[in-house]
Amino acid sequence: MSTLDDRFPDSNRNRFFSSGEPGERPKGRFYAAFEVAEPIENEERGEPVYLECAFADDVDQLVDTQMEPGRFWNKVSLSVLALDDESGIYANIGNSEPGDIVWFEVVVSPATVNEDNGMQYGQLLDAGERVHIHFRKFRGSTSQGSPIPPHYWLKGNPDRELNPNVLGGYSSMKSAGVAVFDVGQGASQALMYEDSGHFFPMLYVDVGGGVLQNLSTFPKNFKGFCPHDVPIILSHWDWDHWSSVCRFPDLLKSDWIAPLPPPKPIQQSLSWILRGLGRLSLWVRGMPPTYRTKSMLLELCTGKTTNDSGIAVTLFGGARGTKRCLLPGDAGYRYIPSVVANERFNALSITHHGGRLHSKQIPIPKRGARAMCSVGSGNSYKHPFWETIDAHHDGGWPTPISTGHYGSRPSHVFQPWNGPLRVVSDACPFAHPCSVGIPSI
Ligand SMILES: [Zn+2]
Ligand SMILES: [Zn+2]
Known part of the structure; x- marks a missing residue:
């Protein structure tokens, strides 16, 4: 082979x-x-x-x-x-x-x-x-x-895209919670499973991080992602949501599920690399706009811009599979069908790194819900905006816990399905050259 x-x-x-x-x-x-x-x-x-x-x-x-x-x-x-x-x-x-x-x-x-x-x-x-x-x-x-x-320009064919087998094996595994990793100004999240009391990624949602003028927000001690064969759902094609593939090219060995890349040179260039490797499943218009398994709901957002037309991910867990964590990527909430339908959530990673909201709609929290924010400490955009945090307060959410703001970096945020939100530091319990395992808590 x-x-x-x-x-x-x-x-x-x-x-x-x-x-x-x-x-x-x-x-x-x-x-x-x-x-x-x-x-x-x-x-x-x-x-x-x-x-x-x-x-x-x-x-x-x-x-x-x-x-x-x-x-x-x-x-x-x-x-x-x-x-x-x-x-x-x-x-x-x-x-x-x-x-x-x-x-x-x-x-x-x-x-x-x-x-x-x-x-x-x-x-x-x-x-x-x-x-x-x-x-x-x-x-x-x-x-x-x-x-x-x-x-x-890579366009995708509605009849031949999105291979459901990519997610198949993982949708039946039991999960333990959701991690939002400290990648600086960008985003990378994962559905985590438990092994001997420690936690590891079973599915990534974005593998981004700080780039260009926010390059220095990426934690210097971040050693890598692992394992390398779990699927990656790409919320949208903005650089800060996939840039860690430049740092850790082994991520190209994963199967990627992504919305249609916009006709822009850099985003298209990466999409052709993944297509050349046989690793890219595109979810394009003309295909069913939602995809549901036991552990996740994927929704194609309904806006026009790259941010607002990507994939919003809801992860499910807990004893009866009824706990829900929304990972909206950078999409405005009003473009996420389940938010518009007044679905309620136990956890949320605030949209667009806490940047400016373009709509008044805020997801509805369940009782005791927790909020997280994926943001680079000292980023040039001044994310998260206090107005955006306040809008979430008004919507019933507690102040979010941000990545990269506590103790030594990388400092991730982990929401177990059963238990309080945690800030966790980098220490792969199996001494892998990676920074995404979480030791027992
Ligand atoms: Zn972003
Ligand atoms: Zn974006």
Whole structure:
């Protein structure tokens, strides 16, 4: 049998996903994709705006040779550009709507004494470099604006996707609780099982962590994920929900279940890596919008943006399987059907790292319910917002316990189905090179 490394050596993975030295960040012309966000209040301006970019000469040349998509996404040079100020973008996107992907052509040059307006990152785990970004032209929104032809975008086929066997074996195992891991500014959670009094992941929901300007929020002593063969449900394709795959590429050995990746270079590039390995099941529109097993309910969220159209996960446990923990990813609560249907929950990991809420709807807590928050200590967004915590208080939730805020890091939060919420530190009881086992409590 061929091993993962035979089929997919490191050299076949785009350099953007490597954790080594970033090397030189290419300068010149880029095609830049930007997802139009929900309108935001004034006080949030001042945050950088992120563009997923492909080096234009690479795209033009490779498209010309009609290279097949997997190889194309492996070869094309990728960068993230972070613009200090968003006004230049919103003045130029015509009547595009939230969730639309718009394309620009930009020129990146080294920063000079008087001219710099953003950062360039040559890898997701790159600390970045100050540059000058010049807008050359607005190309249009997705289909008209994309310089990359349609067959390079992974789309998924409703008749052939989502293999239920991926989750089958795990849905009948008995679980012990839900862990929210300290991965800095990002998210990674797991349904945990018990073995000899210790707890281990049996299913991951996201394997993200701090990236780019929040790179340093990732705990330095985080040794890895284990075991490597349990399924991963990806809530949505934002970098901070899967970036640990760059740190720990063994995560590529897992089966992934994910919503459709948006037509943006970096998110598509990872989706083609997983597809090339035969590890990606996509859940796309046209398939049943919910998936229920004994231990979980997966729901396709009903919004338009990447955050609001992903997978919301409810995990079930306890003696009669009636305890429920909601993991909404970054979705607005009003786009989660079971929340809209007034379902009640015993536990919740607050949506979007406690960032700005775009709706008044808050999930309904059961008596004694507990709240958690996956957030990086000292993150640049200032998550969690106090207004968001207060809105949860008003909705009947206690103050959430955040990851990475107590004692030595990583400091995870663990909600056993039977028992109080715990803050637990990194100490794999079996001395694995991992940071996600929880010793007996
Ligand atoms: Zn996020
Ligand atoms: Zn997100």
